[in-house]
Amino acid sequence: MDWMNQAALSAQKSDAVFFYVFGLSVVFLIFITVLMIYFVVRYSKKRNPVASQIEGHVGLEILWTTIPLVLFLSIFYYGWTNYEYMRQAPRDAMAIKVTARQWSWSFEYPNGKQTKVLFAPLGKPMRLDVRSADMIHGFFVPSFRLKIDAVPARTNTTWFQATKPGSYDIECTVICGVDHSLMLSKVVIVPEAEFKAWYFGGEDAPEPGKALRAAEAHPDLANQPMGLAVLTAKGCLACHSVDGKPKVGPTLKAIYGREAQVLVAGNLHTITVDDAYLRRSITDPGAQVVRGYPPAMPKTALTAQELDEVVRYIKTLD
Amino acid sequence: MSGTHATTPEPSYLVDTGTRTGVLAWLTTTDHKRIGLLYLYSMMTFFFVGVGIGLVMRLVQLTTFQKLITAQTYNALFTVHGVIMIFLFVVPGLPAIFGNFFLPILIGAKDVSFPRLNLASWYFFIAGAILAVLSLFTGGGAPDTGWTFYAPFSLKTGTNVSLAVFAAFVLGFSSMLTGINFITTIHRMRAPGMHWFRMPLMCWALYSTAWIQLLATPIVAITLLLVILERFFGIGIFDPAKGGDPLLYQHLFWIYSHPAVYIMILPAMGAISEILPTFAKRPIFGYKAIAFSSMSIAGVGSLVWAHHMFTSGMSGMALMIFSLLTMVVAVPSAIKVFNWVSTLYKGSIDFQPPLLFALTFIFLFCIGGLTGVMQGALAINVHIHDTYFIVGHFHYVMFGGTGMALFAALLYWFPKMFGKMYSKKAIYASWFPMFIGFNMLYFGMMILGMMGMPRRYYVHLPQFHTMHVIATVGSWLLVLGLVIFFATLVYATFKGGKAEANPWGGVTLEWTIPSPPPLENFDVIPTITRGPYHFEQEEHR
DSSP states (O other): OGGGOOOBHHHHHHHHHHHHHHHHHHHHHHHHHHHHHHHHHHTBTTTOOSOOOOOOOHHHHHHHHHHHHHHHHHHHHHHHHHHHHHHSOOTTOEEEEEEEETTEEEEEOTTSOEESSEEEETTSEEEEEEEESSSOEEEEEGGGTEEEEEOBTOOEEEEEEBOSOEEEEEEEOSOOSTTGGGOEEEEEEEOHHHHHHHHTSOTTOOOTTHHHHHTSSSOOGGGSOHHHHHHHHTTGGGTOOSSSOOOSSOOOTTOTTOEEEEEETTEEEEEEOOHHHHHHHHHSTTSEEETTSOSOOOOOOOOHHHHHHHHHHHHTOO | OTTOSOSSOOOBTTSOOSSOOHHHHHHTOOOHHHHHHHHHHHHHHHHHHHHHHHHHHHHHHTTTTTTTSOHHHHHHHHHHHHHIIIIIIIHHHHIIIIIHHHHHHHTTOSSOSOHHHHHHHHHHHHHHHHHHHHHHHSTTOSOOSTTTTOTTHHHHOSSSHHHHHHHHHHHHHHHHHHHHHHHHHHHHOOOTTOOGGGSOHHHHHHHHHHHHHHHHHHHHHHHHHHHHHHHHHOOOSSOGGGTOOHHHHHHHHHHHHHHHHHHHHHHHHHHHHHHHHHHHTSOOTTHHHHHHHHHHHHHHGGGOGGGGOTTTTOOHHHHHHHHHHHHHHHHHHHHHHHHHHHHHTTOOBOOOHHHHHHHHHHHHHHHHHHHHHHHHSHHHHHHHTTBHHHHHHHHIIIIIIIIHHHHHHHHHHHHHHHSEEOOHHHHHHHHHHHHHHHHHHHHHHHHHHHHTOBSSOSSOOGGGHHHHHHHHHHHHHHHHHHHHHHHHHHHHHHHOEEOOSOTTOOOSGGGGSOSSOBTTSOSSOOOOOSOSOOOHHHHHO
C-alpha cells in the first residue's frame, strides 16, 4: 500500500499524532454509539414504561467538560510540537527553489541546475523555498505528509529528509485552473552517491533514479526527443500544445514557416515564422506577440544547447 | 397549559383567508409559517439540483463521463455544487425553514417581529438564487474557482465569477435580515412567563445563530464586493501583482465562512435538542449546559477561522493560536453530545422515525467532529489539508450533521406543518440505503484523502481508482435513500392520513395547538409557568 508509506521523517511525525487522535476517536465513537444503542434498547417504552424525570447533574457536566478539554489540549500540544519540527529546516539543508506555475512544477538547485522532477539524496535535509509565478498552488507529497502552498509574491519554506529511496508523487492541492489535476510531478529519492554524481556531473550527467522511474507507468522523459523533454521540463506545454490543440498560447504544430500577424510595439506586422523568430520568441517573449494571444509568456532561461534542441524539435512538428 | 386550546376551530394557515388567493396569496404572505414553507420548497429544489450535480461528479471519477464532461465543466460543476449547497441550502436551511415556522410558536408568539421584512428576506434569497443561476449561463460561463473564490485565481479567471459572488452578496442580505428578525423576536415577543431559561433549546440555537448571521455576514459581503471591484477596476487589494495580498482574501473570507459552519450546525443541534426529550419522555439532560454551549460555540467559533489556512504560510504564532482555539471550540460540541446521550438514560423511549434520524445525526456528527479535531492538529493537517479527507469530513458535518438533523426535524414537525402523517415504514426503508451509501461515499472520501488524493481533481492517479469506485457506488445508494425519503413525504402531503395535534406526545408549545396551526397560532397567548420539557404532569393528567 503506497499511502501508508512513510518515506520521510515528517511522515513519521505526522503519523504518530494521527494514530494518537485516531485511537482516541475510535474509543470515543464506540463508547457513544454503544451507549446510545444500549439506552434505546434498555429504556424502551416496553421495558421502562415510566421515564425518570432527571434534569441534569452538575458533577457529570464538569467531568465531561474537563476530560475532553484536557484530551483536546493534549492533541493540540502533540500536533503543534510535531509540526514545529517541519517548519524549521536545519542549517545544513540544501535549498531548492520550487516554482509553481499553471500547470507545472520546476526545481532549481543551488548550482543552477533546473529540473522538472525533484531529485534528492536519501537521508539528507532538503529545504524547499516554494513560490508561484501566477495563481496559488499547493505543493503536496503524500508519502512525506508534506504540504505547503505556493503563494504569488511570497516564499513559503518547508523541508524534508527522506528515509526511503523511491519515486513519490507530487500533486497540486489548490484549484488553479483547468489542468489543476494534471499539475503533477515526482520526487525521486536516490542514494547520496548517485545524487552527487548527477549534481556535480555537469550538464550531460545522466539523471539519477533512472532504474526506479523506468518501472513506473508514467511516460518517461528520457525516451522523448530532447527538444520535447526541454519543453516539458520548462513547463512550456502548459500553454502551447504540440498537436494543434488551442491553449493559452498558439500551438507549436506546423508553426514553422507559417505566416503570422504579430504585434510589435502596438503595430500589426505580418511575418514568417523562421528560425530567428522562434528563438526571439523564447528569449524575449514580449517582443513580437502573435495577434489574438495574451502577452503572458514568462522569460525562460534556456542554455544555448537547449534552445537549439527546442527549435530543431519545433521544425519537425508538421 | 390551560387557555391555549382553541374553543372554536380557526382556519389553518394553509387556507387562504385574505383578499388574495392561490399563488399570489403565497407570494405576498407575511405569515411566518407560509414563509417557512416558501423556503422549504425553494431550498428542496436547490438541494436536489445540488445532489444531481454531485452524482454527475462521482460519475466523472468513474471516468465514464469524461467524454461528456471536460475538465473545465468539471471545475464548474464542483463550484456550482458548493455554491448551491452552501449558500442556498445548508447555511439558510434550518433557520429559514424551521426557524421561521416554529420560532414564534415555540416562544408563544403570533408571528416574528417584522413579518414584512421576513418576506423581503425570502425575496432577497430568491433574487440571489436567480443571479446565481444566471451566472452559469452568462458572461464567461459558470465560475470554476471552487465555492471559496480564492484570489488571485478568482480575479484572473475568465469565467463569470463577478455575477456569482454578487449573488452570494445578495443572499447575505437575506441572512442578515433573518438574523435581525429572530434576535428581535426572541427579545421582544416571548409569551408572559417565558423567561430565557424556559425557552425551548431550539430558540437558544436560533438566537446564537442569528447573532453570527448578523455579525459575520457583512464581512463576507464586503469581501465579495472587493472581489468584484478588483475584477472590474483592478483596485489591487488581493492581487499581488498590484501590491495586494491573496492571504488577506482568505482571512476575510473565512472570518465569515467559518462562523457560517456554525450557522449551519447550531440550529441542527437545536432541533436535535427538541426531538430527544419528546421521544425519551423526560427533560433534556443539562438544559443550561446545552444553552450555554450554543452561545460559546457562537463566540469561540468566531475566532478559529484561520485553521482553514494552516498550509498558506502564516506565522508560527498564528498557527499555534488558531490550532489551540480550534481545540477549545470542540469542547462545547462534546458537551452537547454527552448531554444528548444522557437524555436517553432512564427515559421511556418511543422509537419513531424522527428519533432514528436524530440518533443518526449524533453518530455521523461525532465522526464529523472527530475528523475535524484531526484537522485541527497541525501535524495531521499538513497531510490532509486540501485533500478528499476534508471533503469527506465536511460532508459528515454538513450532510451527516445539518442534513440529517434537517431530515429529523422535517419528520418531527411534518405532521404539525401539514396536518398529515407519512408512512413510517417507507421512512425506515429509506434510512438503510441512505445510511450505508452515506458512509461508503464520505468515509471512502476520507480514506482517499489519507492516501493523498487532492480535492477538485478532474482526473486521479491510478492508485486511487478502487476507492473512487466504492465511493461512487455509495453515492447511488445515498441518492436512492433520498428519493424514497422525499417521495414518501411528498406523497404524504397529498394522500397522507390526518395527523393529530400531538402525534409524538411532545410538551413544547407547538404541540398544544392544532395541526396544521391556525393563522395566528394561538387564540390566547399562553402564560408560561415552567420549563420547556416538563413531562411529569402529562403522565398524571
